[in-house]
Amino acid sequence: MKNAYDTLVERGFIEQTTHEEEIRELLEKESVTFYTGFDPTADSLHLGHFVQIMVMMHMQQAGHKPVALIGGGTAMVGDPSGKTEMRKMLTEEDIDKNAESLKNQISKYLDLDGEKGYAINNKEWLKGLNYIDFIRDIGKHFSVNRMLTAECFKSRMEKGLSFLEFNYMLMQSYDFLELHKRYNCKLELGGNDQWSNILSGADLVRRVESESAYGLTFKLLTTSEGKKMGKTESGAIWVDPNKTPPFEMYQYLRNIDDTNVENTLALLTFLPMDEVKRLGSLEGAEINKAKEILAFEFTKIVHGEEEAIKAQKAAKALFSDGADMSNIPSTDMDKSIFEKGIGLLDLMTDLGLTSSNGEARRLVKQGGVSVNDEKITDFKKEITSDDFEDGKLMIRKGKKKYHQVKI
The missing domain is CATH 3.40.50.620 (HUPs)
Known part of the structure; x- marks a missing residue:
């Protein structure tokens, strides 16, 4: 050995x-x-x-x-x-x-x-x-x-x-x-x-x-800027699935900088080093394949293969029409709330996407919030039942965090 x-x-x-x-x-x-x-x-x-x-x-x-x-x-x-x-x-x-x-x-x-x-x-x-x-x-x-x-x-x-x-x-x-x-x-x-x-x-x-x-x-796990890896605008990437769902962990690693891929594969997976080096040497769009493997392998270690497969399917569903979106974090809400209308800032805070309406407002002003793939620029926007498609609404915060609302 x-x-x-x-x-x-x-x-x-x-x-x-x-x-x-x-x-x-x-x-x-x-x-x-x-x-x-x-x-x-x-x-x-x-x-x-x-x-x-x-x-x-x-x-x-x-x-x-x-x-x-x-x-x-x-x-x-x-x-x-x-x-x-x-x-x-x-x-x-x-x-x-x-x-x-x-x-x-x-x-x-x-x-x-x-x-x-x-x-x-x-x-x-x-x-x-x-x-x-x-x-x-x-x-x-x-x-x-x-x-x-x-x-x-x-x-x-x-x-x-x-x-x-x-x-x-x-x-x-x-x-x-x-x-x-x-x-x-x-x-x-x-x-x-x-x-x-x-x-x-x-x-x-x-x-x-x-x-x-x-x-x-x-080594401490750091980004290319030297900051500790594992921190997001909403806090740490936790091992507890109740704090950080497997999908969010998967997405975090799926979106790391290209320059961090080889090092993170070496530290956070059990893949053989010749495979780590091969994946780390990929360039352009190909490097995304390496990131998907990294995200899957690490999520599998932490949460098991079944949850890793679910997270992988959920991530692919975001880019595939008609795909299964059931594994993306979601919240069921009463339809009557949206018949009256609710402010986007209030909704994001209620869903736990932001810690306060002030944080939600800053994100909207910075162009960091999308509803059903449409970037929102008006922080006064009201979400109504008309915004839902087949009873579903997708909110994206930044590049990595998604949350689905169902009525």
Whole structure:
């Protein structure tokens, strides 16, 4: 079987490593327990998280043991990494609900049966810590001067960094130490924004246990402009189908920039790399075929083949007269509403296409709204029953988001 490290390198995942040759050799000679952390700041994973899930799946397929560490304890403090201001504090009850939801989601993609892999909440050991003992036993291994050079702290110095957040690095490092003691965990994986925390955790294991520990980070999923991929004008692309229907996920990937196709195929599918390179090299109208394959393959991984086929059919239906449109997101509404007439802005907000009438108005003014394929320029437009064709009305927001109204 191919060394998992070589697979990750070939597919373009790896950004930084603590000890490249040692990690590769370790993954070659034994089944390694490794971990990745997920802070439950929301009740669903989003597209950006899925790079981490894909790495863990590649690693488990190669015979290594994943620990999906749910940060029920660390979420009560908040990770300052990549943030320009302090995170909003969640209640313990909300954190617990989110943690359970994330555990259930991650378990769909990884075997976390307690032998081949583990799902663990760091609240188990962090909630009951005695602060004085923790500072005496763990804090003594950390240099404040060194911590302040870490990017996650440096970027916050001008706007202010709370002492609460300053503890986060100690807590995440302690997670690695605890997992090493309990499961002989030797490797921490994370997004590139976690590099400082990962270095700190590996260093703590070496200091306390006098044993080797390693870390590596992988690329964040970004657009050609360098922005995090997975964000739209209406928010994140969520794994939860109730937050982002499979069709919307499919459409998002179907419409990514041409320059991102090869990289995204490598990171978010299991297609062989020779096929990834072939698809990524297509030009002109041909590249759309590659995007369709990307959208289908990823939607299949997240939601299953049946939902991927439905999303694919729904996408094709938008460009085919008389095709089945049943899988496009739709809402049944009372016909009497449209006999009286309802403002387009109100309708878009009621359907959840926009968060407010103000947002809907801006989109109309910018030419970003169409009704039945006709661009709307008048934000005062009223939608009546006369606008419906065979009891159906299609609203398009931007290039990618469609919603059908039925009466």
